[in-house]
Amino acid sequence: MAKPKLGVWKFASCDGCQLSLLDCEDELLAVVGEVEIAYFLEASRAVVKGPYDVSVVEGSITTPHDAERIRQARKASKFLVAIGACATAGGIQALRNFKDVKEFTRIVYARPEYISTLEQSTPISDHVPVDLELRGCPINKYQLLEALNALLNGRKPNVPPYSVCIECKRRGTVCVMVADGTPCLGPVTQAGCGAICPAYRRGCYGCFGPMDTPNTASLSAWWSKLGVSEEGLVRAFRGFNAYAEAFRKESVAHEK
Amino acid sequence: MRNRTIKVEALARVEGEGGLYVKMRGDTVVDVKLRIYEPPRFFEAFLRGRDFREPPDITARICGICPIAYQMSSAQAMERVCGVKVEGPVRALRRLIYCGEWIESHALHVYLLHAPDFLGYESAIHLAQDHPDIVKRALELKKIGNELMILLGGREIHPINVRVGGFYSVPTRKDLEPFVEKLKWAREASLETVRLVATFPFPDFEQDYEFVALRHPDEYAITEGRLVSNKGLDIDISEYDEHFIEEHVQHANALHSRLKERGAYFVGPLARYSLNFDKLSPLAQQAAREAGLGPVCRNPFQSIIVRSVETVYACDEALRIIEKYEMPDKPALEVRPRAGTGFGCTEAPRGILYHRYTIDIDGIILDAKIVPPTSQNQKTIEDDVDHFVRENITLPDDKLTWLCEQAIRNYDPCISCATHFLRLHIERE
Numbered sequence: 001m002a003k004p005k006l007g008v009w010k011f012a013s014c015d016g017c018q019l020s021l022l023d024c025e026d027e028l029l030a031v032v033g034e035v036e037i038a039y040f041l042e043a044s045r046a047v048v049k050g051p052y053d054v055s056v057v058e059g060s061i062t063t064p065h066d067a068e069r070i071r072q073a074r075k076a077s078k079f080l081v082a083i084g085a086c087a088t089a090g091g092i093q094a095l096r097n098f099k100d101v102k103e104f105t106r107i108v109y110a111r112p113e114y115i116s117t118l119e120q121s122t123p124i125s126d127h128v129p130v131d132l133e134l135r136g137c138p139i140n141k142y143q144l145l146e147a148l149n150a151l152l153n154g155r156k157p158n159v160p161p162y163s164v165c166i167e168c169k170r171r172g173t174v175c176v177m178v179a180d181g182t183p184c185l186g187p188v189t190q191a192g193c194g195a196i197c198p199a200y201r202r203g204c205y206g207c208f209g210p211m212d213t214p215n216t217a218s219l220s221a222w223w224s225k226l227g228v229s230e231e232g233l234v235r236a237f238r239g240f241n242a243y244a245e246a247f248r249k250e251s252v253a254h255e256k
Numbered sequence: 257m258r259n260r261t262i263k264v265e266a267l268a269r270v271e272g273e274g275g276l277y278v279k280m281r282g283d284t285v286v287d288v289k290l291r292i293y294e295p296p297r298f299f300e301a302f303l304r305g306r307d308f309r310e311p312p313d314i315t316a317r318i319c320g321i322c323p324i325a326y327q328m329s330s331a332q333a334m335e336r337v338c339g340v341k342v343e344g345p346v347r348a349l350r351r352l353i354y355c356g357e358w359i360e361s362h363a364l365h366v367y368l369l370h371a372p373d374f375l376g377y378e379s380a381i382h383l384a385q386d387h388p389d390i391v392k393r394a395l396e397l398k399k400i401g402n403e404l405m406i407l408l409g410g411r412e413i414h415p416i417n418v419r420v421g422g423f424y425s426v427p428t429r430k431d432l433e434p435f436v437e438k439l440k441w442a443r444e445a446s447l448e449t450v451r452l453v454a455t456f457p458f459p460d461f462e463q464d465y466e467f468v469a470l471r472h473p474d475e476y477a478i479t480e481g482r483l484v485s486n487k488g489l490d491i492d493i494s495e496y497d498e499h500f501i502e503e504h505v506q507h508a509n510a511l512h513s514r515l516k517e518r519g520a521y522f523v524g525p526l527a528r529y530s531l532n533f534d535k536l537s538p539l540a541q542q543a544a545r546e547a548g549l550g551p552v553c554r555n556p557f558q559s560i561i562v563r564s565v566e567t568v569y570a571c572d573e574a575l576r577i578i579e580k581y582e583m584p585d586k587p588a589l590e591v592r593p594r595a596g597t598g599f600g601c602t603e604a605p606r607g608i609l610y611h612r613y614t615i616d617i618d619g620i621i622l623d624a625k626i627v628p629p630t631s632q633n634q635k636t637i638e639d640d641v642d643h644f645v646r647e648n649i650t651l652p653d654d655k656l657t658w659l660c661e662q663a664i665r666n667y668d669p670c671i672s673c674a675t676h677f678l679r680l681h682i683e684r685e
Contacts, residue, residue, distance in 0.1 A: 012295040015271045015670075016320020016413040022368060023412060025399035029391070032381050041266055041273075043368065044379030045661070062295045092317045095302035104301035109511070111504045117296055138320060138413040196410040200417045202424040205313060207414075235307060240317065 004152065005038035007052035009073050011059025011066050012093055012121060017084035018042055018058045020141040027145055034152060050076030054151055056144070057130075060086040060121045062093060067118070067127060074128035081147060082124040085137035085240040089209055092137075094121040094243035121243070132157060137207040137240035140192050160191050163211045164204050167195035176203055183223045185236065188214035188246070209241035216250035230254045258282055262645075262657050269369040269379070271321050271670040276660060277507075278641065283649050288642045289507045290634055290664070300624045308334050308593055308619040309420050315611070315626065316414045319670055321364070324357040324405065325604030326626075327418040328479055329611040333600030334420045337615055338591045345584040346422040347479070348577050353408040353415070354478050354602070355574040359401030359442065360412065361605035362525075362567045365668045366449060367394030370560050373662040374456035390452070393445050397567070400435075400442045404574065407431060422588030432578045439578070443571035447543055450564040454547035459659075461644060462554040465636065466518055467527035470603055476535040476569060477528070478603045484531055486552075487518060493601040496610055502627065513632040520635035523607025524667060525562045526553055537576075540569040556640060556666040563668075593619030604629050606668050630669045637667050 008018050022028065022043060038048035055077035061067050074080060085091050096104050097120045105112040124130050134143050143159055150157035160166075164186035168175065176182040176198045184203035186195065190211040197204045210216070220233050228236070237251035262278045273294040279287040299318055303311060311330035316323035328350060335342060342350065367390070368380040377383040384391035402412040407427060409415025417424050468489060470481035484490045491499060502511040515521050533541065533551035544565045553562055593615060600611040607629030614623040644663045648656060 010273060012297055014317050014320040016317075016323070019320045019413060022364065023398075023402060025395040025402070028395060029384060029388070032384070037379075037381055041269075042271060043269065044381060045269060046378035046382065062297070065293070066295060092299075092302075092314060093297040096298055099302070101298075104298040105296070107301040107304070108296065108298055109504050111506070121297075137317065138411075193411070197416050197424075200410050200423075200425040202416065202419075205416075232307070235310070239313075 003034065003036040004053035005048065005050070006035040007039040007050065007055040007073070007077060008037075008042070009039070009055060009057045009059075010042070011057070011070065011086070011124075012062040013059030013084065013086045013091065015042065015058075016138040017087075017136075018056070020139055020144055021056075024141050024145060031145070031148065035148070052077045053079065054148070055080045057082050057087050057124055058084055060090045060093060060123060061127055062118050062121045063116055064118065065116070070124060070127050079131045079151060080124075080128070081132045081134060082130045083134045083139050083144065085135065085207065085209060086121075087124045088133045088135055088244075089241040090121040090123050090243040092240050092242070095238060096121055097243050098238070123243075134159065135190055135208040136192050140194065143192060161212045162191050163187055163214070164189045164191050164193070164195050164198075164208070167191045167193070168198050171195055171199060173198045176201060177222070177226075181226055183226050183228050183236070185219070188216050188219050205236070206239050206241055206247065209244045210246035214246050216246055217253070220250060220254065230256070260653065262653055262660060264657060264661060267661060267664060269372070269665060271319070274669070276641065276664060278645055278660065280645065280649065285642050285645050285649070288638050288645070290638050290641070291507050292634075300626060303613075303621050303624040306621050308337070308613070308615045308621060309591075311611070311613065311621070311624070312418050312420060313414075313416075318626070318628070320413050321361055321670060322357060322604045322606065322609075323414050324354055324409070324418070325602055325609045327415065328354060328602045329600035329609045330613070331418060331420045331600070332480070332602065333598040333611045333613050334615070335591060335598070336600065337596045337598030337613065338594045340421060340589050340591050342422055342589060345582055346426070346587070346589075348581065349408060349423065349426060350479055352574055352577045353405060353418070355570040355577070356401045356404030356408065358478075358570040358605050359567055359574075360398050360405065361401070362563045362570070363394055363398035363401060365605075366453065366560055366563050366567070367391065367398075369668065370665055371453065371456075373658070373665060374453075374560070393448065397442055397445045397449070400438045403438070404435060407435070419588055421591040422586075424587060426584055426587040428583055429581055432581060435578060436575065439571050439575050443539075443568060443575070446564060446567040446571055450543045450547050450561060450568060453560045453564050456560065458555060458557045459644075460555075461557060461647070463556070463640065463643065465522040465527075465554060466515065466520070467530050468515075468521045468523050468608065468632075469527040469531045470601065470608060471532055472535070476532050476537075476573070480602070483601065483608070485521065486531060489515070493610070494599045496599065496601065497612070500627070502631070511631050512634050513627055514635055520639055521632065522636050523629050523632045524559070525566055525605075526556060526559050527607065528603060529553060529562045529565065536565070536569050537572040539572055540565050543568050556663070559666050559668075593617065606630060606670055607632060628670065630667070633667050633669065637664055637669065640666070
C-alpha cells in the first residue's frame with residue numbers, strides 16, 4: 001500500500017512550528033518511514049503533487065495572495081491540521097488587528113506602496129474548514145506526533161482541553177501566584193506546554209491560548225490585587241493569542 | 257541573441273518564503289532579484305507601547321530557528337538603556353545557551369539543508385535512505401544543542417527562561433554535569449563533520465567581500481564585542497546607524513541593508529571566522545587547518561566547513577563554561593526602567609543581529625529597530641548569484657538553477673527573520 005502523503009504549508013509565521021517536526025530528532029526517521037513527505041519546502045526541494053492525505057499548516061493569513069493559497073491547500077488536502085498560535089489565532093502579528101495597519105506599514109517600510117497586506121491577521125479557520133487545531137507558540141512537538149499517530153491509526157488525537165494549572169499540579173510545581181505573588185495566566189490558558197514557566201519560577205504568559213470557558217475576568221481581578229495596572233492587563237492578554245476570542249474580549253475590557 | 261530566464265518560484269531548504277529571478281540576454285546577466293514574499297509581520301510597529309521587559313519574549317517570535325539571538329540582543333539593549341551590565345556566571349550562562357543555539361542551528365543547516373546539495377540529494381530524508389549513519393549523527397548532534405537550550409531555556413523553540421537582567425532560574429552544577437559526556441560526544445561528531453564536509457566538491461568561487469562581525473578581546477565573539485570589518489570598520493554597536501542604512505526595494509518584503517560608504521557587506525560564519533580566527537579554540541583552529549582552510553575563507557560554498565568548525569568551537573566553549581561554572585547567588589539583576597535609547601548586537605548563527613530601543617521613564621517602548629542577518633546579506637547574495645551565473649552561463653538551466661539555489665543556501669538565509677524571504681526564477685532573454 002502506498003504511504004500516506006504529508007504536506008507542510010507555511011503562511012505568516014516564524015517557521016518554529018514546522019521546525020518542531022525536524023526537532024523530533026528521535027522520531028523523524030520513523031515518521032518518514034510511515035508517511036511520504038510530499039511537500040515540505042523547509043526540508044526538501046522535491047515536490048510531489050497532491051492530493052495530500054494530511055496537510056499540516058503553519059502561519060496566519062495576512063495577504064490577499066495567502067488567502068487564495070490556503071484555499072488551494074485545502075482543496076489539495078484530505079485532512080487539514082492547523083498548528084500553532086499563528087494558524088489557530090492569528091499569532092503575534094494579529095496585534096495589527098487592534099491598530100491601523102497602514103500606520104504599521106509606514107513605521108516599518110519606507111515605501112508602503114510596495115507592501116501588499118490585509119488589514120487583519122486571521123487564523124486558518126476564518127478562511128477554510130480546519131479538521132484539527134494544535135495550539136501553542138510554539139506547538140508541543142509531542143502533540144504533533146500524537147496527532148499524526150492518531151490520524152494514521154484512525155483514532156481521535158488526545159489533546160487535553162484543561163488549563164495549565166492541571167499540568168503544574170501533575171508536575172508537582174508550587175503555584176507561583178500563591179507562593180510568590182507572581183501574576184500567571186495559567187488558570188485561563190490551555191495546557192500543552194507542560195507548564196514550563198512556573199517550573200522556572202515565572203508566570204505563564206499564555207502561549208497555548210485560552211482554555212475551554214476560561215474565567216478571565218476573575219483572573220484579571222486577582223492580577224489587579226497583585227498590583228498589575230489596567231495597561232499591564234491589556235498587554236498580558238494581548239500576546240501570541242491576542243485575537244483568540246476570550247483573550248481579545250478580556251484585553252478590550254481593560255482598554256481605556 | 258538568445259534570452260533565458262531562470263525562475264525558482266519557491267526556494268527549498270531555507271527558512272521562510274522567497275524566490276529567485278535571474279534574467280540573461282545571450283552571455284550577459286541582465287537582472288538578479290532575490291524575491292522575498294514572506295508576508296510582513298510589523299514587529300517594530302507593535303513593539304511600540306509594550307513594556308521594556310517584553311521584547312525577549314516577543315522578538316523571539318520573529319524566528320523559530322534562532323530565538324536565543326533575538327532574546328540576547330533585545331535583553332542586552334534594554335540593559336544598556338537602564339545602565340545595567342550582566343557579568344560573571346549569568347553572562348557565562350547566556351554564552352552557554354547561545355552555544356546550544358549555534359550547535360542546533362548549524363547542525364540543521366550543515367546536514368539537513370546544505371549537505372544534500374553537495375551530495376546530490378533533494379533532501380536529508382532522501383540522503384537518509386542511502387546514508388542513514390550520517391543523518392543519525394546529524395540528528396543526535398542537533399539534539400544535544402537543543403537539549404542545552406531546553407535545560408537553560410525551558411524549551412528549544414522560543415525558550416521561556418531568558419529575561420532582561422538574566423534568567424528566571426539558573427541551573428546547579430549538578431544539572432549541567434550530564435552535559436559533559438554529551439558535549440564530548442558532540443565535539444567528536446563535529447570534528448567528524450568537518451572531515452566529511454571538507455571532502456565535498458567546491459566551485460572555485462572567491463569574492464572580495466567586506467566581512468562584518470563582532471570582535472571581542474578575550475573570546476570568539478558571540479554575545480558582545482565591537483563591530484569590525486576587514487576594510488576598516490571598527491565601531492561601538494551604538495554607532496551602527498551612523499554606518500549602516502536600510503533600503504526598501506520593490507521586490508522584497510525585507511529591507512536591504514548596506515554600508516553607507518561601501519555598499520554590500522557579508523555577515524555570518526565566514527565573516528566571523530575570517531575576522532576572529534585567532535580567537536577560536538586550538539582544537540577548532542586545528543580542525544580548520546586539517547580541512548584545508550587558511551585563517552580567512554572567501555569562498556561562500558565553503559561556509560559549510562566553517563559552520564562545522566564553529567560547531568566544534570561551540571562544543572569546546574560549552575564544555576569550558578560548564579567546567580568553570582559556579583551557580584550565581586541570583587538568577588537575574590534587578591533592572592529599573594530609565595528613559596533613553598539602548599543598543600544590542602549579538603552573533604546569531606547567521607550573523608549579527610542588531611536591536612535598538614527607545615523607552616520612556618516608565619519603561620514603555622517608544623521606538624524599536626531590528627536588523628536581522630539575512631537582510632544584511634541580501635545584497636551580497638544577489639551579487640554572488642550574479643557573478644556565479646556569469647561564470648557558469650553555459651550550463652543547462654536545470655544545473656544552473658540548482659547551483660543558484662545552492663549559492664543562496666550558502667548563506668543559510670532566514671527569510672522569516674528578514675521579513676520581518678525566497679523563489680528562484682532564471683529568465684534568459
